[in-house]
Amino acid sequence: MYAVRALVYLAMLPSDAEPARVEAIAHAQHIPPRFLPQIMATLKAAGMVQSRRGTAGGYSLTRSPGSISLAEVIERFEHGVFGPSPQAENPVEVALKTVADRVDTVLRAATIEELASLASAHVPGYTI
Numbered sequence: 001m002y003a004v005r006a007l008v009y010l011a012m013l014p015s016d017a018e019p020a021r022v023e024a025i026a027h028a029q030h031i032p033p034r035f036l037p038q039i040m041a042t043l044k045a046a047g048m049v050q051s052r053r054g055t056a057g058g059y060s061l062t063r064s065p066g067s068i069s070l071a072e073v074i075e076r077f078e079h080g081v082f083g084p085s086p087q088a089e090n091p092v093e094v095a096l097k098t099v100a101d102r103v104d105t106v107l108r109a110a111t112i113e114e115l116a117s118l119a120s121a122h123v124p125g126y127t128i
Contacts (some may be wrong), residue, residue: 003039003073004115005029007048011065011116019051019058039077046076065113071104073112 009025022040026033040059043049050062061068 001074001077002029002031002035003043003077004070004112005031006036006039006059007043007061007065007068007073007112008115008119010049010059010061011112012120013060017060018056019060021058025059042076043073046072048073065116066111068112069108070110070112070115071107074107 006025006029009029010020013020022036023033025031025040026036031039040049040051044051044059047062048068049059051057051059
């Protein structure tokens with residue numbers, strides 16, 4: 001998901017870094033540049049990023065990357081991972097709901113900070 005990639009990029013920047021420009025995020029994370037402004041606007045409306053205008057402008061995180069769960073990001077762009085809740089009388093949908101609940105638990109526990117740490121630890125020489 002492009003939003004997660006953008007947030008991980010921002011999380012991996014040094015704390016004293018200038019805000020990241022859309023072009024830099026798009027290039028580094030292989031996100032089509034035409035989609036990223038809308039994605040960043042949604043993340044800004046959610047209070048996850050802030051923007052600064054001007055020649056030194058760009059985006060930075062507004063919250064600790066450890067406080068942003070993958071579930072929170074996904075919910076901003078999708079209606080949950082599996083869509084609407086299943087109808088209780090359908091046994092297959094009830095079984096899928098069990099799986100969906102387990103996935104939701106994992107996504108709520110996983111954070112942007114964890115992904116940034118994994119990205120930097122598992123990709124030799126990966127820097128932003």
